[in-house]
Amino acid sequence: MKLFPIRGGIHPDYRKERTAEKAIVAFPVPAKLYIPLQQHIGAPAEPVVQAGDLVKKGQLLAKGQGAVSAPNHAPTSGRIEAVMEVTAPHPSGLPQLTIVLESDGKDEWANDLPAPIADPFAATPDELRARVAWAGIVGLGGAAFPTPVKLNLGSQLKIHTLLLNGAECEPYLTCDDRVMREYASDVLDGARIMAHTLGAAKIVVAIEDNKPEAQRIMAEAAKPFPNIAVTGVPVQYPMGSERHLTQAITGLETPARKLTADLGVVVHNVMTARAVHKAVREGKPLLSRVVTVSGGAVSEPKNIEVLIGTKLSELISFCGGLAKEAKRFVNGGPMMGQPLPGLDVPVVKGMSGILALTASEVNEQPANPCIRCGTCVTICPCGLVPVEMAAVIRKDHLDQAAHLGVMDCVSCGSCSYICPSHIPLVHYFNYAKGMLNAQDREKRRLERVKTLAEARNARLEKAAAAKKAAAAAAAKKAAEAAASQSTAENRPGA
Amino acid sequence: MSVMIEKSGPFGHAPSSVSKTMSTVLLALLPATLFNVWLFGWPALFMFVITVGACIIFEAGCLAWQDRPVKSTLFDGSATLTGWLLAMSLPPWTPWWIGVLGAFLAIVLAKHIYGGLGQNVFNPAMVGRVGLLVSFPVQMTAFVPPHPLFSQGAPGFLDSLGLVFGGLKNMDSISAASALGHVKTELTKGIPVSESLPQVFDLTNMLTGMHIGSFGETSAILILLGGLFLMFRGIISWHTPVGLMGALFVCAQLSHMAAPERFASGTFHLLAGATFLGAFFIATDYVTSPISKKGQLVYGMGCGFLIWIIRNFAGYPEGVAFAVLLMNALTPVIDHHIRPRTFGRNSKGEPLPVKGDGK
Structure with missing residues (x-):
């Protein structure tokens, strides 16, 4: 595939080798989960449960409000302990309204979940979008923008390409890499559903050249589908930026204050595609995500599939605790991630990485x-x-x-x-x-x-x-x- | 638990620092410097040490005077580099006070009066050199022929101390003109360039550095080596050197072809004087040159053109320092007008029109 150059960029020390070969492990259901009502860009969700309610896994806890919002679902079965203010995973360290769910240890699914859509390609875009909205899916690459809103772009603009972003250009992070390697067919199925919803004829999966294994597996999985192209892109930060990736793949430069969609290209993250697959094919809402726990201070860095609402401190303990003193805790990658006020905050939908960085890694100087x-x-x-x-x-x-x-x-x-x-x-x-x-x-x-x-x-x-x-x-x-x-x-x- | 976080990301940093940049430049200057210490002997080495030392002392004094951190800032290497470049631009045998005065002009007047590192408009080393040149034209144009260390007739250690601190009494008997100076003087006497030039222009000596000139400027090959090293390490780009040497060569060669009696060739202008040193180490000074690559190309071409003008039409035989200072004054203007195009906008800053299939 012909690629186009992008301007500038850097080659930071990637340090992906710490977790690149670590297969995704599931974190067991914790005793308590803390589900903030605002985990996405837009209006916060509105709780539909109250303290004392018994809920089943997948049951609606809070519904989206307005055009740009996302609902939250119970990651496991149990009792609502409270709807209260809890420190948010936000640089301010300020509290926000959070649903506290005490697990009953049974992990029982609700029985009123929607049925799988057997043939999504026969379904209308509206049906699919409604399902994605129901599932509470947001951009899992880190931006946490509600996915159904982005999937609606096809109704206003003519979209020709769904660009599936597997660049993962942030140092340390390998969760997208692992998802592509371990769930390639789910990711591609989700992408095909999204392309169908958008009315996009073509799908391009872009993966940076430092992930040859993911490139190989995805290309293999894409073989049956002639409209899917899997392409390597140069290792050049910030290749994963929506506008720059679009330029690298199509050569088109998104005008200032416009969207890539104005050029006919919509960009979604690979993990988001997997969540769409689950919502449509299995009728399951977004309850968990894969997160890379890494950084020089962490004893055993891992890629973990974790329920939304799990406290970070539990994840760090799961990774053998801190071996060295951490100078910074970061939500996301080191380049664009947000500083965390500490580890006593929950995992949220947009959290792609949890980094405990040592002073030498941060290299902060006056x-x-x-x-x-x-x-x-x-x-x-x-x-x-x-x-x-x-x-x-x-x-x-x-x-x-x-x-x-x-x-x-x-x-x-x-x-x-x-x-x-x-x-x-x-x-x-x-x-x-x-x-x-x-x-x-x-x-x-x-x-x-x-x-x-x-x-x-x-x-x-x-x-x-x-x-x-x-x-x-x-x-x-x-x-x-x-x-x-x-x-x-x-x-x-x- | 609520910890206020004082700074946003990135949480990581390239292994780069001001002192690393400066020491890389110093490393690149080392081959030419060592060669010229050998070529001009002990007096040159003393002059070099005095000039660099004076720069460091003035820097420390200025920092202390302004209540700035002396220790951390002094070792960023910028004062050493200024002193080093100033020493390279001075005649190799020169009384001690020339180096000290030059250091004062460079560090105090050209750098700290403007606010210190990064704030100066004019290249400090060149302010030092030009200040000395216009104030002490005799001392500043008293060049000596090569006196390689330990060679016949080269002054010994103690003689050299006497030369530098006691005054260069018999300078007239040993001094000689640089190639540029010779051609210029002969021209004023009515002797055409085509006649005077062959007397001083030996291509091999000009390349290797076995000729008369300022302390650090004679060896084109070793300076080129240092310059290429800086490019390889990403400290400088090709834009300024190529702009400078390209413009100088084109102007000189065209005028030479039109009037060979009056104008020396492009090759001569490239190899004579401080062209190489200026192109790779002086005009490329970060603080006083444009920040964009395109701007640097324009700036380099401006320098090259002015060097040619000054060498051929002004009173001084050499014009690198003047040209660089004049272009320094234009740097803010170049930076204002020549800037990269913003992503998604045209060169005027308006959003690009929407292309593609979307509507």
Whole structure:
């Protein structure tokens, strides 16, 4: 397959060999599960159970709210202990509403789960999308964007290609690699169902060249399907970025502020495809995911299939505990993952990795002055000038940062990684993006308030005018009536 | 449990640092430096040590004066590199105070007045050199022919100390002009280039470095070696050196073809003076050159063009330092106008039109 070059990028120390050959192991059902109501982008789910309720495995715990949301299901059978605030796996360390489920140890499935869809290719896209929405599936690569919303793009745009993202360009992570090796046919079946839902004729599975075994197995599994192409892509971080992968495969550059779908390409992660397969073919909601537990501080790194809601501390114990002191705990990969406030937080749907990194792995150093070496400019996969943006953000000139294109930054972290002066460039950009988004929201809120106020004034004026008109009409009527009465009175012979 | 986290990712870093970058450049300079220490003997070595040492001392003084961390910053290697490059651009036999004064101009005036590492507009080593050249033209143009270490007639250790600290009294008797200087002087006397050039231009000697010039600039081959090493290590890219040497060669060669009596050839201009040192080590200074590759190409070409102009039409025989400083002044303008194209946008910054099958 002809590939197209992408700009810049880096070659970080991948350290995948720690877990690449570790087959996925299942983590036993823990005594307690903590299911946060917001594990996805969009509105939080709304609980439909309360403390004391007995639930079966797969039963709905919280339903999605609004267009962009996802429901949650009971990962095992047991009793709802509470719906309460628990520390979320979020950098803030703030609590969020969480359903606490005490396992009864029976792991009994609910008996009202939907039936498998025997022939999904005879089903309508709407039926399939409804099933994926029911299952609570979100992007399992890490973004946790509700999958049904992305599957709906085919109804508005003409989608020609489903690009299945098996690049897994983040260092350390091997969970996608293992899923492709161990569940290749499930992944491809899920992909075919997604392509059918999107109306996409073609499926391309892109796997970075540092996963030759996954490439081989997936290619073998794809042989019966002429519309599926499995292709290797160069090992070049951030190859797994949606826009960059699309460019590498199709040569098409997604315009700023547009989606890859505008070019006819929708990108889904391989593990998401497997979840779709399970929801459609087996009628099972998303209850677990495969997560890579790694990092230099972990005694025995592993790839683990774990129920959503399991506490990270239990997973680390399952991996033999910490052998060394961990400087950082990370949710996801080291490049774009989020720092964790600690290990007393649950596994959520978008958690692809749990890393306990030592100080030498993190290699955090105080920032030195910029020597203008220009490496950040050379490697920026988005063609930005990080050094310049950081300089204006440091002075809090956010409008200038926006002008320089900070909102086009994908936060891949390449510039921070490579900077010889250890300047936390992407930290500046994340700050600026957060502030600019907040400003934008505030602006929109004010505009909306203004529109509402104007509408209210208009309404009041209209009402007042109507009242006046009615009063005038009434007065006129009364006058007419009076006149007619007097006429009548004056009628001769009355 | 609620731990505030002060910094976002990435949680990992390339094994790169400012001091590693600087020491790689120093390593690349080493072959040419060692050769020239041998070529010009003890006085050159003393001058080199004095200049680099003075730079380090001035750097430490400036850092302490500004209450900045002295220890960690001093060993980032930037002051050493400035001193090293300044020493390479000075005449090999020169009184001690030239090196100290040059170090003062470079470190205090050109670097720390502007805010220290990364903040200076002009290349510190070249500010040092140009400041000395315009203030002390006699000392700064007193070149000596090669006096290889331990060779017949080369000054010994103690003689050399006397030369450097006691003054170079009999300098006039041994000094000679550099190739560029010779051609220029002869031209003012009305002797055409075609006549004066063959007297000083020996291709083999120019390549190996067995000729008259500043302390570190004579050996084209060893400097090229260092430059290629820097490219191989990804410290510099080809854009600045190729731009500089390309523009200089094209200008020189075209003018030479048009008027061989008046203009020396492209090959001569490439090999004479500080062209190689300037192209690979001076114009490529990170702080004072553009950050984008395209910008560096333009900047290099500007340097090359100005070198040719100065060498042929200005009062000075050599123009690398002036050209680099002039282009330093243009760096912010180049950076402002020449920038990479943002992903998904055209060169004007507008979003690209939607292509493909989607609607």
